[in-house]
Amino acid sequence: MARAVSPRRKLITTVAAWAVSLLIFFPVLWMILTSFKTEASAVASPPQLFTADWTLQNYSDVWARSDYPRFFWNSVVISVGSTLLGLAIAIPAAWSMAFVPGRKTKDLLMWMLSTKMMPGVAVLIPLYLLFQRTGLFDTKIGLVLALMLMNLPIIVWMLYTYFKEIPSEILEASRMDGASLWKEVVYVLTPMAIPGIASTLLLNVILAWNEAFWTITLTTTKAAPLSAFIASFSAPQGLFYAKLSAASTMAIAPILILGWFSQKQLVRGLTFGAVK
Amino acid sequence: MSTQSNRAAARLMVAPSVILLFIWMIVPLAMTLYFSFRLYRLLSPERSGWVGLANYTWFLKSPEFWQAIGNTLALVGGVLVITVVLGILIALLIDQPVKGQGVLRILVIAPFFVMPPVAASIWKNLFMHPQNGLFAAVSRAFGADPILYLENHPMLSVIGIVSWEWLPFATLILLTAMQSLSSEQLEAAEMDGAKPISRFRYIVLPHLTRSITVVILIETIFLLGIFGEIFTTTQGGPGSASTTLPYMIFKQAIAAKDIGRAAAGGIIAVILANIVAIFLMRGIGRNLDA
Numbered sequence: 078m079a080r081a082v083s084p085r086r087k088l089i090t091t092v093a094a095w096a097v098s099l100l101i102f103f104p105v106l107w108m109i110l111t112s113f114k115t116e117a118s119a120v121a122s123p124p125q126l127f128t129a130d131w132t133l134q135n136y137s138d139v140w141a142r143s144d145y146p147r148f149f150w151n152s153v154v155i156s157v158g159s160t161l162l163g164l165a166i167a168i169p170a171a172w173s174m175a176f177v178p179g180r181k182t183k184d185l186l187m188w189m190l191s192t193k194m195m196p197g198v199a200v201l202i203p204l205y206l207l208f209q210r211t212g213l214f215d216t217k218i219g220l221v222l223a224l225m226l227m228n229l230p231i232i233v234w235m236l237y238t239y240f241k242e243i244p245s246e247i248l249e250a251s252r253m254d255g256a257s258l259w260k261e262v263v264y265v266l267t268p269m270a271i272p273g274i275a276s277t278l279l280l281n282v283i284l285a286w287n288e289a290f291w292t293i294t295l296t297t298t299k300a301a302p303l304s305a306f307i308a309s310f311s312a313p314q315g316l317f318y319a320k321l322s323a324a325s326t327m328a329i330a331p332i333l334i335l336g337w338f339s340q341k342q343l344v345r346g347l348t349f350g351a352v353k
Numbered sequence: 354m355s356t357q358s359n360r361a362a363a364r365l366m367v368a369p370s371v372i373l374l375f376i377w378m379i380v381p382l383a384m385t386l387y388f389s390f391r392l393y394r395l396l397s398p399e400r401s402g403w404v405g406l407a408n409y410t411w412f413l414k415s416p417e418f419w420q421a422i423g424n425t426l427a428l429v430g431g432v433l434v435i436t437v438v439l440g441i442l443i444a445l446l447i448d449q450p451v452k453g454q455g456v457l458r459i460l461v462i463a464p465f466f467v468m469p470p471v472a473a474s475i476w477k478n479l480f481m482h483p484q485n486g487l488f489a490a491v492s493r494a495f496g497a498d499p500i501l502y503l504e505n506h507p508m509l510s511v512i513g514i515v516s517w518e519w520l521p522f523a524t525l526i527l528l529t530a531m532q533s534l535s536s537e538q539l540e541a542a543e544m545d546g547a548k549p550i551s552r553f554r555y556i557v558l559p560h561l562t563r564s565i566t567v568v569i570l571i572e573t574i575f576l577l578g579i580f581g582e583i584f585t586t587t588q589g590g591p592g593s594a595s596t597t598l599p600y601m602i603f604k605q606a607i608a609a610k611d612i613g614r615a616a617a618g619g620i621i622a623v624i625l626a627n628i629v630a631i632f633l634m635r636g637i638g639r640n641l642d643a
Contacts, residue, residue, distance in 0.1 A: 090449040094457055097443055101520065102460040105467060107487065108475050120485040123494065170370040173363030185371065190570070191630040192378045196578040198599040199619030202612050203384035226377040233370055258362050287468035289581045307470050308585075318478060318485065325471045336466040337459050344458070344525050 105333075112136070112322035119318040135323035143306065145327060152302035152331075154217050155292070156285035159224035160278055163232045166225075168274070171236035172262055176245055186237065189230035197290045208295055217300045220292060224285045231284070232277055235346060239273025240266070276346025279339050286332045303328040382623065388616035395610035408617035417593045421601040422625075424508055428597055429576045431512040432519055433569055439516075440523030440568070441561070445553075447524075448531045458525070465521040473585035476514045477503065481586075507587040507595035514582055519575075523568045530564035531557065570633060577626055598622050
């Protein structure tokens with residue numbers, strides 16, 4: 078909606094937009110600033126935005142006190158693993174829903190989404206027992222499976238909306254040339270859908286990274302990701318603001334940076350085909 | 354383009370997703386249903402057996418239940434209203450010709466990347482804490498007593514925290530939708546003398562319908578299961594002032610160690626979630642033309 082506006086109006090809207098955006102961002106900023114303060118200046122009254130005696134001590138304390146690299150690695154394996162597995166299962170499904178839709182396709186899609194409305198707590202005990210019995214409890218494989226199934230409806234839906242935008246004439250042409258179904262998917266469809274697949278991948282890595290119910294309830298130590306790391310930190314450390322902030326910053330920094338770099342693709346993916 | 358073999362192949366390709374999701378849904382659900390009719394307490398495992406509908410009647414008769422339903426609706430409804438309304442306003446603002454729009458988007462999207470336990474603990478400790486929180490310092494600066502956010506206004510505080518987490522999602526979808534609106538249409542309306550309000554009402558808002566639908570659908574799916582934010586901040590209290598249905602089930606399972614009752618609550622939650630789902634799909638799913 079770029080229209081010519083007066084410089085004065087541009088100044089006012091710029092100031093207002095920056096003020097609002099900074100306000101939304103402020104809690105994250107405040108946490109990061111606090112993580113560099115000493116414990117004393119973190120709770121100083123009145124609060125200081127910047128402190129003279131800033132320090133990296135909190136980070137080295139958190140690093141020494143807990144096995145951050147292990148939590149980090151578990152988070153990476155679980156979020157990336159569940160997303161890749163989900164994509165492998167969802168791509169064929171979304172393909173056939175988009176290009177060979179049946180009468181029931183829409184209902185099927187809606188049913189898939191509705192499975193996500195079941196509150197996790199409602200099935201916590203059964204899943205806990207199942208995971209214990211099958212040896213999946215506190216394993217990365219178990220969490221990869223759980224989070225894959227949790228996000229599968231979202232993955233299918235996102236891919237479906239992308240695939241629908243691909244003109245089916247191209248597929249027909251490739252079929253005329255004698256491409257088999259499999260070749261059609263691998264060589265024609267998938268390359269065209271790379272941007273859509275990339276957005277889907279990003280969003281689901283973020284959703285899986287930030288998942289904090291199953292990752293905490295279905296693990297104890299071995300497979301525990303960063304969500305469990307921070308949960309274990311906030312209880313006894315509640316009043317050590319600077320350390321809590323440092324641990325929090327360490328837990329969200331990887332995904333915050335990834336998200337900022339891939340912001341464009343991500344936002345496109347987030348719209349779930351609502352914006353053409 | 355759909356030949357017979359093509360259709361069969363298509364079915365085959367959908368099958369793994371459908372079968373896996375079905376198993377993922379039905380097995381725990383069947384177990385929950387089974388437990389819900391049983392006496393099953395972790396503290397007295399030697400006593401067990403069928404109890405009919407006793408777990409359900411306990412749950413439905415508990416005064417906490419209706420409060421939990423109310424709190425769940427307040428949470429979902431409150432966050433939806435706040436994020437959609439503020440999302441539209443902020444998107445309108447950022448959509449203006451402003452300097453540094455790219456940076457603004459980066460700032461606004463940040464809360465979306467913050468995992469719920471971190472979001473909840475920042476708000477609880479760094480902001481809402483009655484002694485050391487920033488809000489308390491602001492209150493003191495104005496000579497007022499610090500407000501006990503989590504003690505006296507637990508539900509509003511949780512709604513505020515969750516709204517902060519979901520505001521970026523709503524804002525960015527609505528912003529993207531606004532940017533896809535052709536400027537000719539708006540300019541033409543402007544030339545014809547349409548006021549900003551009516552331009553918004555008759556051009557921008559109708560254009561946003563689909564995206565608002567998506568925001569409501571996706572947010573509802575996630576909001577119905579909100580748990581970590583409450584666990585980290587208020588633990589459902591004080592009393593049961595901020596206990597939602599998921600949290601009430603959790604308290605039965607973990608604190609009271611009564612699996613039978615928790616399971617009955619789970620089944621009730623699933624039924625209610627399905628009612629909401631049907632309502633959503635019928636009411637606004639049509640808008641989607643998925």
